[in-house]
Amino acid sequence: MLRWFHEWGSPKAFYLRSGKMLPWLACLTLVLLTVGLVWGLLFAPSDYQQGESVRIMYVHVPAAILAQSSYAMMAIAALIALVWRLKIADAAVQTAAPLGAMMTLLALATGSLWGKPMWGTFWIWDARLTSTLILFFLFVGVLALRSASGQGRNAGRAASVLALVGLINLPVIKYSVDWWFTLHQPASFTLTERPAMPVEMWAPLLVMVLGFYCWFALAWILRLRLEVLQRERRSEWVQRLVSP
């Protein structure tokens, strides 16, 4: 396990290996997102109460799921950066934060577009909306602290501490639906129960969720590669790579 970490953790190995994966990942992302979007927006049935507005779900739900799980991924990278001092993990924290912030913003925007016709207002101070907004500020906080800390091997550690402490917020998001007054419906998907949604609705949704994950992985790896090159620009292998 530790050896595997170190093999992948070295910036050079990561750069070279991830390069081979990129085309496959890009194709997969493209296929999943195209299929999901066309299926969800054109062919999936409309809802008996919500009508056509239900289609916003096909973007909103994947974005919201990804916003939360990207925070978890960032926090795991932060833990690795703090405990094992892996250079690549620190770069991963730094590059995940803006992507996560983007996803959170997308979830909030699509959510409020859906909220206007359904709830009668763009924004409600409901628990889940509020904690998603808090999640956005957490991403921004990690990003701001990271960029204020400058370069250097230890510079990212403060941001990693912040990301880890913020992880406490994730269960709050999950349980807030039950704790506080809320209009946001409980999650329709759980692992243990059958979805409260017919198959022709949740199948395209699942495709979209997978597509979003692939897109996120793709974007993350691309940014990470760029960051690795930037950081290792003085090292021999990067010099050899960029010089013709």
Add this chain to the structure above:
Amino acid sequence: MLQVNALSCHRQGEWLFKELAFSVSGGELLEIRGDNGAGKTTLFKILAGLFDDYEGEVTWEIQDPPLYVGHRFGLNAQLSPVENLSFLVSLNQNAPARKDLEVALGRFNLADVLDQPCRSLSEGQRKRVALARLELTDSQIWLLDEAFSALDTKGRQVLTELCQRQVAQGGVVIFSSHQPVSDFDSARVLALGKSV
């Protein structure tokens, strides 16, 4: 007691020092010499365990953490020398008695400012308050960054005596200076930077 192997450190892309190797055993006095910007303070921070962005190995064989007196003395402006000193010493061992504190501060000629707030003290006085810790500590290793500069003759003399007593008891003193310190006959010198 201290083993340093292949120690390299760079800041802002410039190597401060590369492949530094030395060892220090009990009863030794080591002077680290170098120009401003040669990396003396960084080396001290590494040895103290404050800074770990380096490559190489630093191994201590000691019971207690080393005592470090740097450019910043750790004296709160609102508190008196007695209070500050008592706090700093008690971070590592039992709080010293008032009488011992008075003796230690008195040796550095601070008897008349014992209970004045530190903000009213001069830079030289504050440095001597920080150095008075040496009289009270149990620590075997002293790391004194630029301890001899900005001290009067009397202060240098007291500090020299304290350091000599420490190495005579089997401890280690590592100190730095940017001009040669002639107070010791037996100090080993480690030169940092290109010009030395």
Add this chain to the structure above:
Amino acid sequence: MKFGVMKPHRRNQLLLICILVLGLGLALMFTLRALDSNINLFYAPAEIKNGTPPIGKRIRAGGMVKAESVRRASDSLEVRFEVTDLQGSDFEVHYTGILPDLFREGQGVVATGTLDSDGVFSAEEILAKHDEKYMPPEVAMVIEGAQIQEASAL
């Protein structure tokens, strides 16, 4: 930085572990007690009928919109309807404004506003409570049809 002989401060570590266990245990205990106690997020129709909520203060009240109770004014946006808990308690709501899409008879609503001494609730805001079931319109019709059949079979 490695310290060879330096002993770990066993006593301090023990203290830390004790404090951690104590703190986490307390947190768990408080959370369980909190989840045990009921939260009253809005006043139910029965409570409004009993006169529990204060008169004239801004409160939240909720329940189901009673079937065939919605009356719209012809010349303004004023709406009057009754909110019921389906167990015999209901109260009247007055509201002026546009109702949300999901508002319909038999659906849940939460209203924010004030209660007057006659038991009439003047709402400033109406929110339709959405349930977690998604289904296509045809499915909804089938389910309704099945329920009607069941009812007629009885």
Add this chain to the structure above:
Amino acid sequence: MNPLIRECKILVRSPADTVQSVLFVVIVVMLFPLAISPDPTILAGIAAGLMWVVALLASLLAAERGIQADFADGALEQMVLGKTPLWLLCSIKAFAHWLSCGLPLLLITPLLGTMLALDGLEIFWMLASFALGLPILSLFCTLGAMLTVGLDRGSALLPLLIAPFLIPTLILGTQWVQSGGQSFYGYMLAALLSLSVVSLPLATGVAARIAVSR
């Protein structure tokens, strides 16, 4: 000298800091009746939330005070190097923040409540929510100050980093008062407090190590 006694002495010798926190709170609370309305029903309706927001701002304002001084004069380096556990020293720093900001606020709560037309029972629940909630604010503020101390734009960054973490406390505190003391919120606040007390000083300790190695 015991680190706790040290903090108390520093606090007693710079009373201006504490007075500043108290005056800030009183003045901001005074502004609201002037800006919104002197009508007691309106004031009483917003009082709990208003007092909590002001308490949050006052805590953030006071956050850097003790930490900045310790960092600048080198005492923080010595604390990191010493044998005394760092989490203990960090809890004491948080306690000092509470002493200089939380405790005075708690003491003037009846006064603020009266200014905002709260009745006796509501003032009681306000006191209870402050008693459980303000220490959480102090713990987070100390962590934030430790994370940003020594950075170029540290003071500007601190509220941005820490405010999101204070929101759950704010919600639970205000809901507790507004719901007339429903035990759910009280228990949750207590749970949050015990969790914060044991976990945040550890994180603050890590942050202190990072701060001195900058």
